[in-house]
Amino acid sequence: MRIRTGDPNRSSSARGAADVVDHTREDVTARGVRYDVVLDAAGNRPLSRLRRILAPHGTVAFVGGEDGGPVRGGTDRWTRGLVLQLFVGQTLRPLIAITRRPDLLTLAALAEAGAVTPVVDRTYPPAEAADAVRHPESGHPRGKLVLTV
Incomplete structure (x- = not known):
């Protein structure tokens, strides 16, 4: 499994990543590479684009709600992901942090x-x-x- 992180200034080994992409210079969703796990911490990529880089039975965990929806605000993306995963082989889950x-x-x-x-x-x-x-x-x-x- 290859892991990507968006910080090209830190060594990939320091982050546990085998491959690093600078999101300001390259769109990771345009490369045609598929991953088993994708973590979208910024919430700025539509689920449709994230699914294109996800393996057929992969998992995407996302934080945030793009720009939110007209009815459910930031939870719009969460709802769409949870419903969509019922019809595709991919797991699309919101990531919710619990502080202890x-x-x-x-x-x-x-x-x-x-x-x-x-x-x-x-x-x-x-x-x-x-x-x-x-x-x-x-x-x-x-x-x-x-x-x-």
């Missing part, structure tokens, strides 16, 4: 030990919090946005 204190403590310990390194795109002082909220709308951040306190 023990998990966060483990993650903090791993970060402090240097076992995981968060990718930070930009930091903002509190006075620029509105800019931090607008930043994702201007394109794709290359990491997390941090509000300093």
Whole structure:
């Protein structure tokens, strides 16, 4: 199985990926390659395009709802995926995170030990919090946005 990540500035081995695609230069859905598992963390690709790169019995997990729908907002994409998977051989599931204190403590310990390194795109002082909220709308951040306190 080949894994793709959208951060070409980090080595693929550091991310556990065998292949890296810079989404600003190349559309992964236009390559004709099929994958067993696709994680769409940005929510910016329509399910129809994600299904084209998914193996016949593959799984796509997606976060977000494209731009949302007129009736169900961001859950529109979730509903379409859950219904569509009933008629195709692919699994199309929303990814819902549940935050638990023990998990966060483990993650903090791993970060402090240097076992995981968060990718930070930009930091903002509190006075620029509105800019931090607008930043994702201007394109794709290359990491997390941090509000300093």
